[in-house]
Amino acid sequence: MxxxxxxxxxxxxxxxxxxxxxxxxxxxxxxxxxxxxxxxxxxxxxxxxxxxxxxxxxxxxxxxMNAPINPGELIPQALEGPREHAGERLIRLAIGVWDSPAGTAALAVFRSALSNEWTARLLREFVVTQILRRAVGEIIEDQAEAPMRTALVATQVAGTMVARYVLKIEPLASADVDTIAAAVGPNIQRFLTEPMPEVFKQS
Amino acid sequence: MxxxxxxxxxxxxxxxxxxxxxxxxxxxxxxxxxxxxxxxxxxxxxxxxxxxxxxxxxxxxxxxMNAPINPGELIPQALEGPREHAGERLIRLAIGVWDSPAGTAALAVFRSALSNEWTARLLREFVVTQILRRAVGEIIEDQAEAPMRTALVATQVAGTMVARYVLKIEPLASADVDTIAAAVGPNIQRFLTEPMPEVFKQS
Structure with missing residues (x-):
């Protein structure tokens, strides 16, 4: 070298x-x-x-973490802009990164978090608590709902990654980003901004 | 012994x-x-x-696979019954299994699939293609949509498992099953039965 x-x-x-x-x-x-x-x-x-x-x-x-990208810059950028399409922008960002040359390294960090307690803790604390939750907080009204809405957004983003890139479930694994954004975006949007009285009545 | x-x-x-x-x-x-x-x-x-x-x-x-449960019996049972609550029943089943004593072994199989190519292939072929897709086929109208709807359901179920049990993202990790069913059930329901013209226009 x-x-x-x-x-x-x-x-x-x-x-x-x-x-x-x-x-x-x-x-x-x-x-x-x-x-x-x-x-x-x-x-x-x-x-x-x-x-x-x-x-x-x-x-x-x-x-x-050998992170190939800086989620602290990318995630807030994706959540800026019209509030009603934030869910779609977020999944487009995620797919864009994972389909890019940096995706292999991102997949390695993610796989490591799935099998290693400390990587899981750091991914949780850093990506979810530090970055995603703060960005979610910017676009929602009731800040008390931010932690749960963030966790729910994380379920759909992480699940899309697992199904597409790890388990390679077709036809999702080969679908283009527009199809995935149309399928998954509205579900992330519900987690972000739609009222969920049965979820938040206890809080 | x-x-x-x-x-x-x-x-x-x-x-x-x-x-x-x-x-x-x-x-x-x-x-x-x-x-x-x-x-x-x-x-x-x-x-x-x-x-x-x-x-x-x-x-x-x-x-x-050292599987602690038989998804071939449980998943079709969960999807039987009123069609409009199938999504909620499916996530209740998943949480029920993972919170049970069998959950540790289920988590082990799942973690293995996340780090091991052949376990991933078998989980995909067996749980997704054989069992989940057949059960989804029973409750949807257009069978051509079954593979993608099944893959999308898998994103939300796998993502909930990853966020709750692997990454342990709070408050989801400590939430009770009713809260999770209220949060995640309607999103799975959309993947199962709601029209998604932008997703299926290409097919």
Missing amino acids: VRRSGRRPGNQDTRTSILEAARASFAEKGYDKASIRAIAGDAGVDPALVHHYFGTKEKLFLAV | VRRSGRRPGNQDTRTSILEAARASFAEKGYDKASIRAIAGDAGVDPALVHHYFGTKEKLFLAV
Whole structure:
């Protein structure tokens, strides 16, 4: 492998040390409680160096997960725009990513979460609690409903991924994105914005 | 472990040989093309002995998969009855099984399908194509729509399982079955019986 110019072996070792410390810290404490300061301490470097290499905690996390995309940018973008088509935009985004060259890596992270407790926890805390729930909160009225609506949206998005890319159930596995958006979009929309009195009467 | 009376070691060996031959045959040929006759041949026993120990091919398959339940009996039962509540009955059945003592074993089969190509193929061929699609066919009008409607139902059922039991997304993970049925049932119902002209115009 050709080493990129300007990156010395020492830097690569530092990056690796930081990533290892971050992986251990996220696994032990979860996304919320892990801190750049503590990760830097574990790696034996200055926190400024962690910021220099990775930027924010979010980006450090994405590097640890080998994430091919940044859902923290993509999901809020998809949910912006006319509220009544947010469900369709969300599933179009998901299919678009998974059908793209980055999809193989996204599938690897997802499969890992399905068989590995700490990846599952981090996917839940990061993608669902941090990003998706915040984006859902922007478009719904009653914020008390945000956690359940977010979880329900996650069932339909994760289920589409499992059926199409993991179990490869036809004709869904070969369907084009317009067909899937027409089929699944309105169901995500119900989870996002339609009244569900029987679901929320207890809350 | 105490051996049950009436089951001699020799019988146990024969059972094991049949299960091993069946596992290999299902993995190589898929559910449809595997035959009791060929499996018996591979195990070096008479086909009648396979029937004696395991009954039908379906039951042999369930034994190979260590399936804790028989979806071939449960799913058609759930879809019988008033057509307009079939979606709710289906998700109640799924949650009921997964919350029961058999749920741990069901989760193990499901996790295996998520990380293992042949388990995925068999889950797809057996549960989806053989059982769920046939049951869906019973309650829908246009049989040409059965494969896609079945795949869509599978997205919502599998997604609920992933979100509740694997990713453990709250408040869904702790919700009672009535809440989940009220939330998810109508979405499965749409996939089962509501017109979806934009999905089926191409077919």
